[in-house]
Amino acid sequence: EASIWSILYPIEQVDPSWKSIPYGRPMANQRFYVLDGVLEPCPVWVPGQLYIGGMGLANGYWRDEQKTNASFMIHPHTKERLYKTGDLGRYLPDGNIEFQGREDCQVKVNGYRIELGEIEATLQQHPAVKETVVTAVGELRENQQLVAYIVPKSGEFEAERADFYIQKWRDFLQKKLPDYMMPADFILLDALPLTSNGKVNRRALPAPKSIRSHESAAYVKPQTDAERLIAAVWQEILQIEQVGIHDNFFELGGNSLLLVKMQVKLQEIFGQELSMIEIIKSPNIDSLAKFLSQEQSRKTAAQQGHNRGEARSALKTLSEQRKQSRQKQRSQNN
Structure with a gap:
């Protein structure tokens, strides 16, 4: 989509309050923008979508016009060609850009905007979890609920006590996350489905038979x-x-x-x-x-x-x- 290196942050001192190292500022001949839903620049501290411009942009995806048209665009006002990264970020007061997560990994459930990666990272801390993916399930947006897919870690998990471990994971999350970020269901898998390039294929995750809380x-x-x-x-x-x-x-x-x-x-x-x-x-x-x-x-x-x-x-x-x-x-x- 763009040059491998397009933005840079020299790491000197790390502020303990940071969630992550800032993305930084665009490199020479590259441009980064934080834009809102109508493609206007976002003010400082206000999250928006990250777009890349400049000389480093690719022509598009090889023999995939549909994907190219979905990801590359001409800005209606500046007429600059941009690539929509799918990342979310915000400007810091010093001009650096801070990464806020993936757009496709943020969902809105019961009125709360949730970063799925935060739930996944928390679950990953449990000793009996090898891999995990959390997604929102439900045909209607108003009915969506969180579901956690977990690949248990061998040696730390006993299959015949699955319900026991599910309750343990639920208790573990409750100590670290607010109630609105609690998965409504936990599904155990032998392995996470992957795409041809090795990324988790969320579309291939099995649908839960019914979303029923294990606390019920x-x-x-x-x-x-x-x-x-x-x-x-x-x-x-x-x-x-x-x-x-x-x-x-x-x-x-x-x-x-x-x-x-x-x-x-x-x-x-x-x-x-x-x-x-x-x-x-x-x-x-x-x-x-x-x-x-x-x-x-x-x-x-x-x-x-x-x-x-x-x-x-x-x-x-x-x-x-x-x-x-x-x-x-x-x-x-x-």
């Missing part, structure tokens, strides 16, 4: 009508085949947008007003069905109490009317 309790089938109705709603909006009454909505892929969809559907089905707080407090089918049943019983009891109150009021009114009628009749007789 054992599957318990919905029993009551309310549980079955709620389960059907979850299956529809989460796009999964099986839901147990103790499964957590958010661990199965639920987010704020899907929460609103669930709220609307449940209100239509049960004919009850449901607040977001009430739903969040009942994150599984068991607790949500119990809440709906209790709410229905409370409303029924309240209605019965109201009806009894109306009956007592009516009887009191009737009694008063009869009393007045008798008094009127006695007055007329006198």
Whole structure:
């Protein structure tokens, strides 16, 4: 795509606060740009996409016009030919460029932008992990969840205790990463699939049969009508085949947008007003069905109490009317 050496940073002193050594500044006759989504330069500290310009650019990919057109472009304003690296970076105050990760290794899950490489690097620190790849799985962006593919390290892993190690890896990550960076599923592989040039072929990774958190309790089938109705709603909006009454909505892929969809559907089905707080407090089918049943019983009891109150009021009114009628009749007789 471009000259092997196109940017340089002389390493003299290393700041411990740096995540990595800066990319630096472009070399002679080379140009580097940090551009935003409309190809305008990003201000200092603001992340953007890295583009290379200058004399070092290649003509394109050999006999691959489609890939060439996707990666090389003419800037609409400067008319300079640029190569889109797929890297993310930002300008530092001193003019150097800092690498921020790969564009194709950043995903947005449940509203959080996540650097997959950070999860992979953390997992790689575990003694029982030989290799790992983390990716976002889900046909719809709003439904995507993180899945960790792991090649266990021989001598540190026992296949018959796979569930034990998966829980160990989960516990290990929880101590180092925030909850929104936790994989929803762990898949064990003998080896990671590779492309012809030796890179991990993410497209060849096996799809999980269903995204179910290993923290979730054992599957318990919905029993009551309310549980079955709620389960059907979850299956529809989460796009999964099986839901147990103790499964957590958010661990199965639920987010704020899907929460609103669930709220609307449940209100239509049960004919009850449901607040977001009430739903969040009942994150599984068991607790949500119990809440709906209790709410229905409370409303029924309240209605019965109201009806009894109306009956007592009516009887009191009737009694008063009869009393007045008798008094009127006695007055007329006198």
